[in-house]
Amino acid sequence: GLFVSSAFSQDDPLPSWNDGPTKSAIIEFVESVTREGSPTFVRPINRIAVFDNDGTLWPEDPIPFQLAFALDELKRLAPSHPEWKNNPVLQAGLNDDIPTLLTSGEKGLIEILDASHTKITTTEFDKRVQNWSRTAKHPRFKRRYLDLTYQPMQEVLRYLRANKFKTWIVSGGGADFMRVWSRRVYGIPPEQVIGSVGNTKFGMQEGLPVLIKEPGVSFVDDKTGKPVGIHRQLGRRPIAAFGNSDGDLEMLQWTTIERKTSFGLIVHHTDAVREYAYDAHPKSSGKLVKALEQAKGNGWVVVDMKNDWATIFSPEK
Amino acid sequence: GLFVSSAFSQDDPLPSWNDGPTKSAIIEFVESVTREGSPTFVRPINRIAVFDNDGTLWPEDPIPFQLAFALDELKRLAPSHPEWKNNPVLQAGLNDDIPTLLTSGEKGLIEILDASHTKITTTEFDKRVQNWSRTAKHPRFKRRYLDLTYQPMQEVLRYLRANKFKTWIVSGGGADFMRVWSRRVYGIPPEQVIGSVGNTKFGMQEGLPVLIKEPGVSFVDDKTGKPVGIHRQLGRRPIAAFGNSDGDLEMLQWTTIERKTSFGLIVHHTDAVREYAYDAHPKSSGKLVKALEQAKGNGWVVVDMKNDWATIFSPEK
Numbered sequence: 001g002l003f004v005s006s007a008f009s010q011d012d013p014l015p016s017w018n019d020g021p022t023k024s025a026i027i028e029f030v031e032s033v034t035r036e037g038s039p040t041f042v043r044p045i046n047r048i049a050v051f052d053n054d055g056t057l058w059p060e061d062p063i064p065f066q067l068a069f070a071l072d073e074l075k076r077l078a079p080s081h082p083e084w085k086n087n088p089v090l091q092a093g094l095n096d097d098i099p100t101l102l103t104s105g106e107k108g109l110i111e112i113l114d115a116s117h118t119k120i121t122t123t124e125f126d127k128r129v130q131n132w133s134r135t136a137k138h139p140r141f142k143r144r145y146l147d148l149t150y151q152p153m154q155e156v157l158r159y160l161r162a163n164k165f166k167t168w169i170v171s172g173g174g175a176d177f178m179r180v181w182s183r184r185v186y187g188i189p190p191e192q193v194i195g196s197v198g199n200t201k202f203g204m205q206e207g208l209p210v211l212i213k214e215p216g217v218s219f220v221d222d223k224t225g226k227p228v229g230i231h232r233q234l235g236r237r238p239i240a241a242f243g244n245s246d247g248d249l250e251m252l253q254w255t256t257i258e259r260k261t262s263f264g265l266i267v268h269h270t271d272a273v274r275e276y277a278y279d280a281h282p283k284s285s286g287k288l289v290k291a292l293e294q295a296k297g298n299g300w301v302v303v304d305m306k307n308d309w310a311t312i313f314s315p316e317k
Numbered sequence: 318g319l320f321v322s323s324a325f326s327q328d329d330p331l332p333s334w335n336d337g338p339t340k341s342a343i344i345e346f347v348e349s350v351t352r353e354g355s356p357t358f359v360r361p362i363n364r365i366a367v368f369d370n371d372g373t374l375w376p377e378d379p380i381p382f383q384l385a386f387a388l389d390e391l392k393r394l395a396p397s398h399p400e401w402k403n404n405p406v407l408q409a410g411l412n413d414d415i416p417t418l419l420t421s422g423e424k425g426l427i428e429i430l431d432a433s434h435t436k437i438t439t440t441e442f443d444k445r446v447q448n449w450s451r452t453a454k455h456p457r458f459k460r461r462y463l464d465l466t467y468q469p470m471q472e473v474l475r476y477l478r479a480n481k482f483k484t485w486i487v488s489g490g491g492a493d494f495m496r497v498w499s500r501r502v503y504g505i506p507p508e509q510v511i512g513s514v515g516n517t518k519f520g521m522q523e524g525l526p527v528l529i530k531e532p533g534v535s536f537v538d539d540k541t542g543k544p545v546g547i548h549r550q551l552g553r554r555p556i557a558a559f560g561n562s563d564g565d566l567e568m569l570q571w572t573t574i575e576r577k578t579s580f581g582l583i584v585h586h587t588d589a590v591r592e593y594a595y596d597a598h599p600k601s602s603g604k605l606v607k608a609l610e611q612a613k614g615n616g617w618v619v620v621d622m623k624n625d626w627a628t629i630f631s632p633e634k
């Protein structure tokens with residue numbers, strides 16, 4: 001199994017992973033579910049793997065990329081909204097005052113999203129995300145956000161798909177935001193993206209059907225919401241789950257506990273030099289305490305980013 | 318195109334459809350989107366077709382099959398619920414008093430669903446639907462409900478999939494109810510089922526993760542809800558929509574209006590002898606007035622069940 005798979009580099013499905021127990025665990029899991037006749041064999045139709053996005057497939061520091069988009073949109077739209085001057089949360093956003101924003105909690109975040117994401121059609125929203133993604137760059141890495149995916153995780157996505165898995169995103173981020181680029185960035189089609197959902201309303205405008213993004217949130221795909229979101233959209237339990245924070249705890253539980261064959265993995269951010277190092281005290285999102293405590297008892301694999309990953313980011317495109 | 322496709326029976330993808338403009342329209346649409354180099358060509362990844370279920374893929378008379386399940390469940394569970402004696406809606410359900418039930422409207426229906434579908438895990442619910450479907454029979458046709466699908470529509474599903482379409486269900490019925498059997502009955506996997514969604518809550522019970530079906534409805538996938546449901550789960554517009562009532566009007570609009578290539582179809586129930594005949598005045602659900610009025614202007618194909626369908630039901634299994 002393992003020796004044959006990784007001893008020769010041309011056969012290595014995970015070349016950006018350093019050899020060691022983490023890499024071995026991934027390969028052993030995939031081999032165990034694909035080995036016909038084995039008691040751990042899983043039919044291709046049930047090979048479902050779910051991935052958190054922020055902090056698991058790409059960074060979430062200094063702020064999640066969707067929040068960076070929202071703040072850039074606020075600035076772009078502010079000239080037409082003089083009334084935002086009286087709103088302290090929007091002012092904090094316009095001034096990149098992240099500490100104040102974070103203090104405002106979920107209520108503040110929803111105000112930012114309502115101002116930057118709503119009262120437009122879904123078509124117009126898609127265009128705005130596309131336009132932003134063409135030029136906006138990460139403040140530290142000076143690369144476009146959509147190019148900043150983790151190369152080791154891209155390899156896991158491809159390796160799983162090569163073994164007849166269907167790969168899904170299950171993220172606290174907005175589904176509408178992610179679907180614009182999920183296929184291009186991860187090879188994941190829009191219908192395999194589960195995310196938070198804003199209120200949306202159908203209507204006819206001058207004889208044409210439109211969907212309007214309205215203020216407010218109708219579903220939060222985080223924590224206990226993740227298994228619920230998986231149930232609502234996928235309708236069955238995955239056999240593999242990849243996350244990085246306590247927001248993924250329930251998804252990991254739902255995927256792995258009391259299952260005949262399953263796999264859970266947590267990306268632990270341990271590399272302050274090449275990326276970021278945090279768990280209990282993240283800069284913005286991504287607190288990791290409970291899921292880390294429960295990892296050993298549940299057999300979840302914990303990635304030590306610093307030592308397990310030979311490369312962090314995918315090459316420049 | 319048409320002549321070649323249907324002149325020889327061994328090549329006929331739709332043998333249960335009588336030759337005529339309806340059958341031709343379906344075949345011409347499929348040939349137009351699959352003909353490489355044609356201006357109407359659509360790449361396989363965008364070949365998405367959505368199907369209403371009740372009244373489109375199987376009957377909805379005398380009552381929708383899910384309501385038949387709910388009433389059978391009420392009767393099975395009633396001995397443990399003496400308190401139901403004081404509830405007039407549940408009493409109407411227990412007595413098969415459909416007129417009273419229908420008078421109680423959506424509020425009454427939700428009471429029936431709450432009593433028959435909730436306060437259990439999703440796993441227990443799946444078992445109950447499976448058990449019911451093994452024996453419960455349609456009162457008129459004396460066949461099991463899940464065997465009562467329309468053969469002509471089964472052929473359309475298979476024909477589209479043979480031409481690299483992905484087929485989806487978009488129904489006002491409960492997603493949890495349909496997903497139990499969608500693959501077996503229609504060859505449609507659970508993740509390609511969009512339906513109404515009940516409240517669901519994640520929890521740990523004696524160390525095991527569970528999803529509990531709770532009272533109340535969090536999303537109604539009907540009328541304007543259909544394009545919203547499609548957007549939430551599929552994340553893009555289908556190119557073909559099949560329905561049978563005004564509940565499908567907005568889905569048909571969203572799929573077809575101002576699209577380069579698209580197809581809309583309405584199943585009109587015109588065969589009282591072999592099935593049922595209704596439009597403006599259905600027995601329970603399936604009112605068809607507005608969508609029928611708008612069919613011609615939008616180029617939607619209207620199936621005359623009596624004359625277009627050589628066979629109604631799939632053969633006994």
Ligand SMILES: [Ca+2]
Nearest residue numbers: 052054055245
């Ligand atoms: Ca995360």
Ligand SMILES: [Ca+2]
Nearest residue numbers: 369371372562
């Ligand atoms: Ca219907």
